[in-house]
Amino acid sequence: MSKFITLEGIEGVGKTSNRDYIRELLEQTGKQCIVTREPGGTPLGESLRELLLQHSNEKMSNDAELLLMFAARAEHINKVIQPALNDGKYVLCDRFTEATYAYQGGGRQLDVSKITDLENYVQGALRPDLTIILDAPVEVGRERAGKRSTPDRIEQEKNDFFDRVRNAYLDLARQHPDRICTVDASLPLEQVQAQIKQQLEDRGIV
Numbered sequence: 660m661s662k663f664i665t666l667e668g669i670e671g672v673g674k675t676s677n678r679d680y681i682r683e684l685l686e687q688t689g690k691q692c693i694v695t696r697e698p699g700g701t702p703l704g705e706s707l708r709e710l711l712l713q714h715s716n717e718k719m720s721n722d723a724e725l726l727l728m729f730a731a732r733a734e735h736i737n738k739v740i741q742p743a744l745n746d747g748k749y750v751l752c753d754r755f756t757e758a759t760y761a762y763q764g765g766g767r768q769l770d771v772s773k774i775t776d777l778e779n780y781v782q783g784a785l786r787p788d789l790t791i792i793l794d795a796p797v798e799v800g801r802e803r804a805g806k807r808s809t810p811d812r813i814e815q816e817k818n819d820f821f822d823r824v825r826n827a828y829l830d831l832a833r834q835h836p837d838r839i840c841t842v843d844a845s846l847p848l849e850q851v852q853a854q855i856k857q858q859l860e861d862r863g864i865v
Contacts, residue, residue: 668793671804696753765827793844
């Protein structure tokens with residue numbers, strides 16, 4: 660039986676390393692798994708990702724940013740996510756619509772009803788079976804991310820932006836405890852992964 664699992668969180672919380680860890684756990688139990696990301700996941704999505712993150716588009720309007728995110732998502736669902744789920748595979752995705760609620764809703768302070776309308780239009784009934792929010796204080800995440808690479812257009816926002824993003828993520832976890840959980844990502848990696856494994860075991864996924 661297929662499952663759709665997403666990883667969320669601000670920059671620097673370890674989504675990539677923990678995504679790879681979850682993939683290993685799934686494959687060890689004999690599950691077929693594909694790994695993908697948003698924005699991206701398809702040729703069109705990757706092109707839109709470049710438009711969204713490159714510095715030449717610093718003056719992009721918030722509504723344009725929101726619509727490009729959902730344009731990439733529509734293609735991603737149609738070409739990658741839904742076909743894999745239909746084939747009985749597990750889909751492990753680095754960010755999905757919760758990121759839009761957090762970054763465009765929380766960070767950009769857009770009307771959340773716009774996001775909900777687009778979510779329903781683009782996704783229909785599709786929602787992740789499990790979303791793991793890797794949570795850490797903004798200062799911790801930004802310090803880690805700064806050691807990794809030059810900040811992109813969104814990563815260069817100020818701390819108050821990321822405080823709003825983080826709070827929006829935590830609000831989502833409170834609103835949807837059935838499918839969204841939080842993991843303390845400020846801890847050492849082995850402790851973070853122990854929390855993740857426990858969440859997967861509690862839900863009978865591994």
